Amino acid sequence: MSFEKITEKLLKMLEGSEEITMKDFELIGEHLEFSVLPGIGKSVTMGTQQAIQQIATQQKLKPAEWIETKFPEIKNEYKGKIEEVTFYRKKNQSKVIIGGETVPPYLTFFGQKNPHRPVVSLDVFDYGRSFPKPIKAIYKDVYDDQVAWAKRAEKFGADMLTFHCLATDPLLLNRPIKEDAKIYEKILDAVKIPVIIGGSGNKTMDPQLYDQLGAIAANENSRTMFSSADKETWEKVIPLSLKYNQNVLLWTQLDINDQIKLNKDALGAGLPRDHTVIDPTCATLGYGLEYSYSIYQRYRISGLLGDQTLNFPTSAGTTNAWGAREAWMSNDKAPQWGDIFKRGPLWEVTTALAMSLCGLDLAMMFHPLAAQTFKGICMDFFAETKKIILPIEEWVTMKI
Amino acid sequence: MVKRASPLQIYKLLDRSNCQSCGRKTCMEFVTDLLERRVKLEDCPENHLPAKKRQQIQDLIAPPQSPLEFGKGDRMVTIGGEEAFHRHDLTFFNQTAIAVEVYDEMPDLMDVVKYLDGFAVFRIGENLTLDAIAIRCTSNNPEMYAKTVKLVADAVKIPLILCSFNIEILSAAVAQIKDKKPLLYAATKENWKEIGKLAGENNLPVVCFSTNTDELVSIAQSLETMGVKNIALDPGTMIGPGYSSATLNKLMQIRYSAIRDGSALTKYPTIGVPASIWAIEKPKSDDDFFAVQYKEALAAVMMLSVDVSMVIIHSGRTKEDVWMPLALMTYRQNIFTDPRIYPRVDAGFFKVGNPNRKSPIFMTSNYRMTKIPVEQDIKDSHIDAWLLVVDTEGLGIEAGVAGGQLSSDKIAEAVKEFKVFDAVDHRVLVIPGMAARLSGAIEDDANCYVVVGPGDSSGLQKYMEKEWDLDKYMKEYNER
Ligand code: SF4
Numbered sequence: 001m002s003f004e005k006i007t008e009k010l011l012k013m014l015e016g017s018e019e020i021t022m023k024d025f026e027l028i029g030e031h032l033e034f035s036v037l038p039g040i041g042k043s044v045t046m047g048t049q050q051a052i053q054q055i056a057t058q059q060k061l062k063p064a065e066w067i068e069t070k071f072p073e074i075k076n077e078y079k080g081k082i083e084e085v086t087f088y089r090k091k092n093q094s095k096v097i098i099g100g101e102t103v104p105p106y107l108t109f110f111g112q113k114n115p116h117r118p119v120v121s122l123d124v125f126d127y128g129r130s131f132p133k134p135i136k137a138i139y140k141d142v143y144d145d146q147v148a149w150a151k152r153a154e155k156f157g158a159d160m161l162t163f164h165c166l167a168t169d170p171l172l173l174n175r176p177i178k179e180d181a182k183i184y185e186k187i188l189d190a191v192k193i194p195v196i197i198g199g200s201g202n203k204t205m206d207p208q209l210y211d212q213l214g215a216i217a218a219n220e221n222s223r224t225m226f227s228s229a230d231k232e233t234w235e236k237v238i239p240l241s242l243k244y245n246q247n248v249l250l251w252t253q254l255d256i257n258d259q260i261k262l263n264k265d266a267l268g269a270g271l272p273r274d275h276t277v278i279d280p281t282c283a284t285l286g287y288g289l290e291y292s293y294s295i296y297q298r299y300r301i302s303g304l305l306g307d308q309t310l311n312f313p314t315s316a317g318t319t320n321a322w323g324a325r326e327a328w329m330s331n332d333k334a335p336q337w338g339d340i341f342k343r344g345p346l347w348e349v350t351t352a353l354a355m356s357l358c359g360l361d362l363a364m365m366f367h368p369l370a371a372q373t374f375k376g377i378c379m380d381f382f383a384e385t386k387k388i389i390l391p392i393e394e395w396v397t398m399k400i
Numbered sequence: 401m402v403k404r405a406s407p408l409q410i411y412k413l414l415d416r417s418n419c420q421s422c423g424r425k426t427c428m429e430f431v432t433d434l435l436e437r438r439v440k441l442e443d444c445p446e447n448h449l450p451a452k453k454r455q456q457i458q459d460l461i462a463p464p465q466s467p468l469e470f471g472k473g474d475r476m477v478t479i480g481g482e483e484a485f486h487r488h489d490l491t492f493f494n495q496t497a498i499a500v501e502v503y504d505e506m507p508d509l510m511d512v513v514k515y516l517d518g519f520a521v522f523r524i525g526e527n528l529t530l531d532a533i534a535i536r537c538t539s540n541n542p543e544m545y546a547k548t549v550k551l552v553a554d555a556v557k558i559p560l561i562l563c564s565f566n567i568e569i570l571s572a573a574v575a576q577i578k579d580k581k582p583l584l585y586a587a588t589k590e591n592w593k594e595i596g597k598l599a600g601e602n603n604l605p606v607v608c609f610s611t612n613t614d615e616l617v618s619i620a621q622s623l624e625t626m627g628v629k630n631i632a633l634d635p636g637t638m639i640g641p642g643y644s645s646a647t648l649n650k651l652m653q654i655r656y657s658a659i660r661d662g663s664a665l666t667k668y669p670t671i672g673v674p675a676s677i678w679a680i681e682k683p684k685s686d687d688d689f690f691a692v693q694y695k696e697a698l699a700a701v702m703m704l705s706v707d708v709s710m711v712i713i714h715s716g717r718t719k720e721d722v723w724m725p726l727a728l729m730t731y732r733q734n735i736f737t738d739p740r741i742y743p744r745v746d747a748g749f750f751k752v753g754n755p756n757r758k759s760p761i762f763m764t765s766n767y768r769m770t771k772i773p774v775e776q777d778i779k780d781s782h783i784d785a786w787l788l789v790v791d792t793e794g795l796g797i798e799a800g801v802a803g804g805q806l807s808s809d810k811i812a813e814a815v816k817e818f819k820v821f822d823a824v825d826h827r828v829l830v831i832p833g834m835a836a837r838l839s840g841a842i843e844d845d846a847n848c849y850v851v852v853g854p855g856d857s858s859g860l861q862k863y864m865e866k867e868w869d870l871d872k873y874m875k876e877y878n879e880r
Binding site: 104 | 501505523524538585592596609611613618627637639642643645648673675680693694701705719723726727731733734739767770795796798799837858
């Protein structure tokens with residue numbers, strides 16, 4: 001039967017009727033053309049699927065009846081545990097513990113709660129450089145006074161600090177390590193919180209740096225961390241960490257096999273499990289964050305499922321976020337992105353929060369507003385659940 | 401995770417005629433594309449796929465979380481429909497929709513909705529846009545609301561969400577714009593019968609709202625039993641100490657239950673409303689205001705992180721607030737990139753614009769997120785140039801220099817392999833500022849003159865105008 005014929009037949013059937021019900025009805029064909037209101041002469045064209053849907057919904061609804069339902073039970077499949085790693089100053093003057101998770105970030109409905117919130121370590125660089133405006137606004141006057149810089153960062157509420165000894169890189173300032181060691185000692189005198197020792201990335205200088213600064217930390221009975229050892233330096237760094245009883249950050253670049261190998265090598269060389277932190281590299285929002293997102297999440301989930309090569313606390317350098325042009329580009333150059341004092345810190349805290357929802361224990365951060373915001377969110381998540389229900393439904397009628 | 405259908409299971413149900421009506425060369429190709437959602441089941445016609453088998457395939461490929469569509473035309477949006485519990489298990493298919501809310505009594509309503517309708521940010525080869533506008537009723541006047549909604553619907557293409565708990569208000573608006581297929585917000589324990597009827601009779605999708613998860617699934621089941629087809633769940637967004645975790649936990653409970661465990665009771669897309677923070681916190685100063693904006697933004701980031709199907713936000717209605725949707729859309733662009741596609745692009749030697757024998761040669765890495773923006777920046781600056789893309793194993797410049805994947809040997813190798821200097825009458829290579837420390841070694845290894853360019857390719861235009869001086873560089877090169 002041709003379409004014209006069908007239409008004609010349908011129209012005949014429809015004459016004088018206002019409603020049609022079709023039973024055991026099958027529609028074949030890609031398009032149907034209905035001219036349902038010949039008087040108005042309007043035709044409606046629709047795809048088969050749509051036509052079927054339309055007809056289906058014209059069927060009467062069933063009578064309304066309340067179906068009392070219980071939310072389905074959710075089984076806990078996580079049997080593993082992330083290692084706990086401790087940082088402290090002068091035995092117990094101040095102490096920070098990370099790790100120890102048994103369930104994914106912030107979840108409580110399995111009846112277990114992770115023991116420690118993610119902590120924040122703020123950056124102190126050993127020399128001032130051209131940093132983005134929002135950073136400059138906060139630290140410019142202390143670019144050359146690392147002790148004052150460290151004190152200020154501590155005041156901002158950092159749990160720890162990271163002293164980045166970039167100047168020791170022969171390709172940058174080639175400053176003698178001795179000088180950074182002196183500054184490190186002064187910083188330790190000035191602040192109460194643990195101060196992580198950050199290398200420059202130079203493979204020859206970094207082990208020497210950890211040797212000299214590690215000795216200072218050990219001398220005052222503190223345990224901090226060498227940040228970091230990688231596939232080229234671990235053989236030198238691990239023995240030093242044992243000598244001074246320091247934690248080590250094992251750093252790889254978004255490569256699971258590299259991380260597994262490095263972890264095994266370091267443990268094989270005697271690094272205690274509770275001195276091991278891993279950093280698979282934190283890319284920034286907008287420029288590869290998704291790779292970090294998936295890698296941090298894979299590590300955490302594997303660890304929670306019982307994989308003993310990946311169940312270590314993680315660290316992320318969210319300072320990288322300032323490498324994104326949306327974070328550093330000034331208002332004159334990028335007016336289309338809004339105020340840099342808002343977008344800059346938001347770029348960093350978004351990066352940190354993203355990582356923390358995948359599985360992050362230590363955020364190495366730069367901007368204090370980002371750091372405070374992130375720490376605040378983590379504390380919100382860790383607070384005892386409140387029973388009172390807020391009248392959130394009022395958003396529908398608020399006049400703003 | 402719920403098990404995926406195997407390609408063979410589906411292939412067996414097709415007629416295997418390879419008739420190509422679906423635009424694919426073979427039935428097997430159709431199956432592959434079907435699983436990747438690049439083709440619709442309807443594209444295989446009735447005469448090749450009878451209704452019964454079609455239904456069998458439909459059941460096989462149905463994701464554990466059902467999809468929900470609203471809006472009409474080009475900008476129709478699909479939310480939910482996910483099958484991967486973690487992003488790395490497969491990929492997330494339908495990106496979290498971002499909706500901005502407005503209200504019927506808003507003084508500059510029409511300007512705002514037009515702005516939101518046209519809002520777009522171009523990033524790494526993609527135009528990022530908003531997905532919906534939620535119109536709330538504050539006038540409490542069905543007539544006024546319906547009239548306003550109609551005005552908006554006629555002025556914009558972006559899909560709409562109608563927000564009210566009052567059935568009269570929603571009915572009035574639905575009567576005006578039901579052909580635009582708006583999403584209804586929301587059915588509650590109190591109004592579900594009426595809202596369900598309205599949604600069902602007009603074939604419109606509807607959101608269920610309850611802060612109690614038992615009650616939430618009860619509303620959904622009641623609607624479903626009644627015959628309402630398209631349902632989403634909003635377990636309530638509460639932010640703050642002791643509240644944020646409750647919000648995340650409810651969203652995650654739904655996620656575990658639906659996608660990991662495959663429960664039919666929770667199979668619906670989820671809705672988060674960071675905007676609701678503005679009903680609770682009433683900022684008094686500019687600083688307060690800014691703090692609440694941050695909390696709102698980060699509630700949305702939390703939801704994007706766990707693949708919530710749609711978020712409704714408050715900030716972002718004005719140009720001044722652009723930083724917030726910018727961050728959210730950028731994050732979304734990241735998360736919804738297919739993790740099975742490696743970030744590497746091909747190394748090689750490329751033309752950008754119409755370079756000649758005196759044009760500059762810029763160097764970059766083969767990390768996708770580096771190469772594409774650099775190329776775009778060169779184009780945007782109207783520079784005709786050569787672009788040398790070095791194989792850094794898919795790492796960016798800074799990371800590559802730190803890890804040794806970008807070294808002077810590698811660059812020298814690439815220069816040789818792609819016969820870079822054969823294309824020009826000079827031996828000058830412009831390297832990114834972040835690779836500055838390699839410059840001496842590159843000059844030795846690749847026998848060329850190295851110029852350290854700007855730290856970011858956005859500075860290339862200025863660099864070319866102010867500094868680029870080929871004759872000077874070549875003179876210095878020849879004097880060595
Ligand atoms: S239209 Fe159907 S039968 Fe024809 S090639 Fe495609 S899948 Fe096979």
